[in-house]
Amino acid sequence: EVQLVESGGGLVQAGGSLRLSCAASGFTFDDYAIGWFRQAPGKEREGVSCIKSRYGVTNYADFVKGRFTISSDSAKNTLYLQMNTLKPEDTAVYYCGVDRTSYYCSLRESMVDYWGKGTLVTVSS
Numbered sequence: 001e002v003q004l005v006e007s008g009g010g011l012v013q014a015g016g017s018l019r020l021s022c023a024a025s026g027f028t029f030d031d032y033a034i035g036w037f038r039q040a041p042g043k044e045r046e047g048v049s050c051i052k053s054r055y056g057v058t059n060y061a062d063f064v065k066g067r068f069t070i071s072s073d074s075a076k077n078t079l080y081l082q083m084n085t086l087k088p089e090d091t092a093v094y095y096c097g098v099d100r101t102s103y104y105c106s107l108r109e110s111m112v113d114y115w116g117k118g119t120l121v122t123v124s125s
Contacts, residue, residue, distance in 0.1 A: 002026040002114040004096050009119030016086050016123070022079040022096035022116060029074045030054040033105035036070065036081045037112070038092035038121075045095070047107025049081060057104045064090075086123045093118040 008020040024034065035050025049060045049070040058070055069082040079096055097112035099105060 002098060004098065004114060004116030006094065006096055006116045006119040009094060009121045011122045011124065012086055014086060014088055014123055014125050017082070017084045018086065018121060020081040020083065020094055020119060020121070022081075024077045024079065024096075024098070027098065029072065029077045031100075033099040033102045033111075034072070034079050035059075035097055035099065035105060035107065035112075036079070036094055037097055037107075037109060038090075038094045039118075040089075040092040043092075045109050047109060048094070050099070050105035050107055051079070052102070052105045055104060059105050059107055061107055083121070086121075088123045088125045091121060091123050093120050 003025045005023045030053045033052045036048040039045040051058045067085045071080045095118045096116045098114040099111045100113045
């Protein structure tokens with residue numbers, strides 16, 4: 001059974017940093033693409049960043065390029081998202097998701113087969 005558990009969210013001031021973690025189990029970490037998605041209040045969930053560790057491929061949404069960095073530790077089956085220079089508009093619940101289909105990785109929510117329960121990030125102005 002695939003399980004994804006996010007952690008690391010919290011309250012931070014604008015310009016600050018947070019690192020999110022997603023502990024994964026129930027599958028071989030390098031076999032699938034895995035990524036971060038977020039849902040802000042009143043908005044649809046959107047892709048933030050993803051990685052296919054097997055090929056060393058990463059992908060970022062334009063609105064986080066240069067500020068967020070995705071990484072993974074296959075030995076620990078853990079996905080990370082380092083978020084720097086946070087903005088109030090980054091406030092959202094952040095989810096990790098596993099995509100079993102994409103050859104590399106996709107930021108499309110429709111490609112995700114498994115979801116974690118999310119961790120809340122609040123950025124104050």
